[in-house]
Amino acid sequence: MSERTINLVDKDRLVAFVNSLERKSSEFQSRFHKLLTNLWNPERPLKSIATEIDFELLKVAFPQFKEVISYFERQVFVAKKLNRPFHVQPVLLIGDPGQGKTYFASVLAKLLDLPYFEISLATATANFAISGSDTQWGEGRPGFIINSIAESEVANPFILIDELDKASGGNRYNPITPFYSLLEPHSAQKFRDEAVPLDLDVSNVNWIATANEEIRIHAPILSRFKRFDIKQPTPLEMIGVIDSVYKMLYESSDFKELISPELNMELKPFLDALSPREVRLALDEAITSAVFNNRADLIASDLPKATKGEQRVGFD
Structure with a gap:
């Protein structure tokens, strides 16, 4: 046509x-x-x-x-x-x-x-x-x-x-x-x-x-x-959201050559109760912390203090 x-x-x-x-x-x-x-x-x-x-x-x-x-x-x-x-x-x-x-x-x-x-x-x-x-x-x-x-x-x-x-x-x-x-x-x-x-x-x-x-x-x-x-995604649905947000930050970041393309699974329980915007802000701060400490992988201590206090047990 x-x-x-x-x-x-x-x-x-x-x-x-x-x-x-x-x-x-x-x-x-x-x-x-x-x-x-x-x-x-x-x-x-x-x-x-x-x-x-x-x-x-x-x-x-x-x-x-x-x-x-x-x-x-x-x-x-x-x-x-x-x-x-x-x-x-x-x-x-x-x-x-x-x-x-x-x-x-x-x-x-x-x-x-x-x-x-x-x-x-x-x-x-x-x-x-x-x-x-x-x-x-x-x-x-x-x-x-x-x-x-x-x-x-x-x-x-x-x-x-x-x-x-x-x-x-x-x-x-x-x-x-x-x-x-x-x-x-x-x-x-x-x-x-x-x-x-x-x-x-x-x-x-x-x-x-x-x-x-x-x-x-x-x-x-x-x-x-x-x-x-x-509506706010469920904690289980937030796993995909967290991965999506991290991928977006990774691909648009000046730190692309310095950080891992995959997010450390251990961080997800700290993030799955947050809104997508809060996840983006927390991960953005965590990426800066990891680069400052010469690490490619993000760890829990890279997250903002308030976020680290919200860890849940499991994803259910």
Whole structure:
């Protein structure tokens, strides 16, 4: 099957907008340079998932996300069966802090070989961070959505909306506001950034969001998502999580040549009652301690003192 493509924006209107910038100052033009360079060819393919994916291995590494993984596994299978591009309805991961929701989203996107972009609503203080600001204002410029889509090599990337329940600001400038249209397929076909007078087609984006408290999310926004509750893994499930976290730290560490690629089994009873985030912090400190003491293998004394006091007996 030939690859299906779409135009993110109308080419003629894009050219007209670029021409209109010639009358503006060089400083004004510079705000749009990267965006328009990326968007000059507005055609993008709709990516299909061609490779075989080991979802079972992912379930071992992220047992708290088994239900989510099974959902994506079914979606990939059906998309392949029907020879269609990969696209899922918006997905919301709800759970306590420290469960690895953000990290999981990035790993999933990498596994599916889709471009990945993320924005945190905990730090986005107004809607112009998402949808740009009008150039009638002195510092008006494009926002996160149009910049990300223009940068993406495909029309159906992954975009993570992190900390969805942390959106703040008044009703007029609340950063959640643009998502009322972005998360609806029909209106998402004609998304308009405040700084760019072009209709942008973002209807093929694969949205995934994270939150700690469902009650703090506006009901109309919540209704646009398929929701999954993420729970703390059991101590037995944490064995796979601990191995996954250590592998991630090992592969990304500057100490790769100095530490063992496998984690000492004796450390796992000290870690299996922690959240995935706490495991990462404890192992990060332990790696530094082992390197400082010229050891390749981590031992219990490398762990933070508080962690060492939480050892359980066995894994049951």
